[in-house]
Amino acid sequence: EQAPHNCQRCLRAREKRRQARRETQNLGGAQATAAQREESPSCPSSLSRGTPPSSPAAGTRQEPQGAPGRSFQRDPLIKKVGMLIQFLLEKYTMEEPVTKADLLKLVNKRYKRKFPEILRRVAECVQLVFGLELKEVKPGGDSYALVSKLHVSDDGRQSSGGRFRKNGLLMLVLGVIFVHGDCASEEEVWEFLNGLGVYVGRCHIIFGEPRKLITEDLVQEKYLVYRQVRDGNLPCCELLWGRRAHAETSKMKVLEFMAKVAGTVPSALPDLYEExxxxxxxxxxxxxxxRCENSLHLSGVLD
Incomplete structure (x- = not known):
């Protein structure tokens, strides 16, 4: 006998979804119009859902109806955010502070008025993804430095923070997979990560060798699935969520993470939010x- 599952919690979740659908319907149309007017920069949050690879094993993936609306907002500021992050990480490697003038040169005059917002988003992104804090060297001054948020023990040693550091990269990869219809090509993943200064074959100060971390370590830990498929006559590789990713996180948590990186909120991405x-x-x-089945077992109904 199938256990009933229309409990109050489920009904509330269903009603929440209906309400969100109504609230985001108009928002989605407005954002789609705005996106068409803007130039799409080469940057992490402007990933559109391209045509993914297919394989006999996985079947041919087809883009769902309304797929263009699933891309992140085309935001010209995110390109500047990515540039500043790469610059700050280089200075962090050399243990050198960065002046406001240095950052303004990268932003250029066109976005000078947006500098406070760009800097705020840079600070949030480096904290979320890299576990670093952007701080003023002197309060009220015009120089900044990245500071590790790793725990320092009584003997002065820093904890490795390996799990946290993996989590930042893992959440990004899970987000790219989600944006591309639950299955992303390796090329799509690296296109996104390149915008944050993470490159194949280049040792990253936070993540180490990123390709090994993504295609070996996180695969062995069952957070990702990495498999070879065929795109026409050419072999290529794609990534999917692994068993532990499904068990330990959710699409909503990943969307919230990606929205923060992109400087927006989950509900501003209607199709992804709906899913x-x-x-x-x-x-x-x-x-x-x-819960219902356990309750019935305990009462002896299903024994």
Whole structure:
């Protein structure tokens, strides 16, 4: 006998999804129009959902209806954010402070008025992704430095922070996979990461050798699935969420992370937000079924 699962929690989740659909319907149309008017920069948050590879094993992936709306907002500021992050990480490697004048040169005059917003987003991104804090060298001064947020023990040693550092890169990769329809080509993943200064074959100060971390370490830990497929006559590789990623996080959590990196909020990305809400509802229903079945087992009904 199938256990009932229409508990109050599930009903509330379903109603939340309906409400979000109504609230984001008009927002989605407005943003789509605005996106068409803007030039799409080569940057991490402007990833559109391209045509993904297909394979006999996985079947041919097709873009869902309305796929263009699933791309992140085309935001001209994110390119500047990425440039400043790369520059700051280089200075962090050399243990050198950075002046406001240095950063303004990278931003250029066109975005000078937006500098406070750009700097705020840089600070949030380096904290989320790299575990670093952007601080003023002197309060009220015009020089900045990145400071590690790793725990310092009583003997003066820093903890490795390896898990945290992996998490930053993992959340980015999971986000790219989600944006591209739950399966992203390796090329799409690196296109995104390059915008944050993470490159194949180049040792990263925070992540080490990033390709090994993504295609070996996180695969062995079951957070990612990395497999070879064929794109026409050419072999290529793609990435999917692994078993532990499905168990330990959710599309909503990943979307919230990616939205912060892009300087926006999840509900401003209607198609992705709708899918994340659907995932939350399905998870709530699955948990409810398990609870109901356990309750029936305990009462002896299903024994």
């Amino acid at each position: 994340a809400l659907k995932d939350e509802e399905e998870r709530a229903q699955a948990r409810c079924v398990v």
